[in-house]
Amino acid sequence: MNDYKIFTDATADIDESLLKGLPELGIIPMDILMDDVTYSYGPEGTIDHHRFYGMLTPQVDVKTTGINPEVYEEHFESSLKNGQDVIYICFTSGLSSTYNTARLIKAELKDKYPDRKIFCIDSLCASIGEAFLVYESLKKQKEGLSYDEMVEWIETNKTDVAHWFTLDSFEYLVKGGRISSTSAAIATTLQIKPLLSVNEEGKLFVAGKTRGRHSATASILKKIDSNWKKENGNTIFVGHGNCEEEALQLKEKVLLHHPDADVKLLSIGPVIGCHTGPSILALVFWE
Numbered sequence: 001m002n003d004y005k006i007f008t009d010a011t012a013d014i015d016e017s018l019l020k021g022l023p024e025l026g027i028i029p030m031d032i033l034m035d036d037v038t039y040s041y042g043p044e045g046t047i048d049h050h051r052f053y054g055m056l057t058p059q060v061d062v063k064t065t066g067i068n069p070e071v072y073e074e075h076f077e078s079s080l081k082n083g084q085d086v087i088y089i090c091f092t093s094g095l096s097s098t099y100n101t102a103r104l105i106k107a108e109l110k111d112k113y114p115d116r117k118i119f120c121i122d123s124l125c126a127s128i129g130e131a132f133l134v135y136e137s138l139k140k141q142k143e144g145l146s147y148d149e150m151v152e153w154i155e156t157n158k159t160d161v162a163h164w165f166t167l168d169s170f171e172y173l174v175k176g177g178r179i180s181s182t183s184a185a186i187a188t189t190l191q192i193k194p195l196l197s198v199n200e201e202g203k204l205f206v207a208g209k210t211r212g213r214h215s216a217t218a219s220i221l222k223k224i225d226s227n228w229k230k231e232n233g234n235t236i237f238v239g240h241g242n243c244e245e246e247a248l249q250l251k252e253k254v255l256l257h258h259p260d261a262d263v264k265l266l267s268i269g270p271v272i273g274c275h276t277g278p279s280i281l282a283l284v285f286w287e
Contacts (some may be wrong), residue, residue, distance in 0.1 A: 010042035094202030161285030168279035
């Protein structure tokens with residue numbers, strides 16, 4: 001057993017197939033409200049990405065909720081009681097209050113377990129970007145990084161995780177209040193597609209616009225061509241909402257441009273999907 005355990009939250013949308021051969025990961029579930037019905041997203045939860053997108057329409061009222069302090073306590077204590085220290089890689093504080101809640105629980109548990117270490121890291125990442133940071137951290141843990149070395153490595157490298165997204169529709173951004181309905185109507189008429197990213201404060205923003213879906217995917221591919229920091233690793237994540245065929249095509253294009261890349265295909269779940277809709281395509285890599 002490792003002397004410390006890494007945790008993340010279900011927001012990371014991390015696929016269990018990625019975890020084979022790596023140290024054990026703790027995943028903290030999150031609740032999703034769809035038309036006032038609560039679903040648990042995460043291990044042994046009541047909703048997954050398939051069911052979520054099957055239920056999602058612009059008319060459905062979807063909300064995410066913060067993680068209950070008791071849930072944090074339950075998961076962290078499962079390791080602390082066994083003599084393991086805890087590192088929590090958390091959903092970006094730029095989009096959620098989970099980081100602040102986790103820090104409050106950390107303070108309480110430190111009083112209860114004074115000999116154990118607990119460190120909460122604001123990942124400044126979302127969805128498969130958070131999964132990317134978690135995956136790379138688990139690989140470093142497997143290589144033998146100590147607790148303090150791991151914390152330092154994550155804090156040093158987390159801002160090098162690049163998130164690039166495109167959407168086929170502004171509909172869900174309008175619903176979430178991120179752009180106006182007037183701007184969306186004009187963009188739709190002109191077949192303009194948004195390019196989104198996550199800034200150094202961990203906040204989602206519109207980084208650019210293109211004409212048509214093909215141009216949008218070509219634009220995010222160019223980000224790898226010009227900005228990929230290969231010395232950090234050759235892993236690239238391709239993510240999608242409910243458009244797997246397009247994601248597979250994007251993966252093929254990445255490999256055509258960069259045959260030495262280790263490309264993983266992941267689904268983007270409800271925590272981010274409720275804001276972007278099912279048409280999201282994403283690339284995550286070291287930038």
